[in-house]
Amino acid sequence: MSINFFKSLETFLSPFGPCAKDENSFILSTKLEKRSEHSDVGYITNRLCNVIKDTGSYIIIINDMDNNGPNAVFCISKSYKNQIGNVNVLSQSFNLNGDSLTIQWNEYEYPLLIYRKNILNISKTQTYTEIYFVVKVITSF
Secondary structure (H helix, E strand, O other): OOHHHHHHHHOOEEOOEEOOOOOOEEEEEEEOOOOOOEEEEEEOOOOOOOOOOOOEEEEEEEEEOOOOOOEEEEEEEEOOOOOOOEEEEEEEEOOOOOOEEEEEOOOOOOOEEEEEOOHHHOOOOOOOOEEEEEEEEEOOO
16 A cells, blocks of 8 residues: 555544544454455444434445445435334446445444455455555434
8 A cells, every 4th residue: 555545544543443524434443354255344323423322224336445445325214123124226237347335234233344355356365465445424413
């Protein structure tokens, strides 16, 4: 990764955890391992963003900070804690290997961001360092 990437990353990270330019945005990261089909990036919780709850409707915008990974916009909705949330992809772009992002919203949980590798390229994948995503949550609350 370039030095400029780390300089820009310093402006986003604090000693208390991930933060971003506004209160409804935050950073999630994951370490991608060789030969794994997917990696859980992290839960999108009210600890990271005060507008999200365990029910409701949201637009989730996810951008790779290094400009080499996948990006996506999701519309998600759930009425009751004990049901599986409805997740729809509004728009997405894959990285050069065909890797993508998805969100899984199980009952009694917050939404989980997942990095999915292109199955055809799993054996070619090198061990990566961490990959960082800026996540923005939009809602009517």
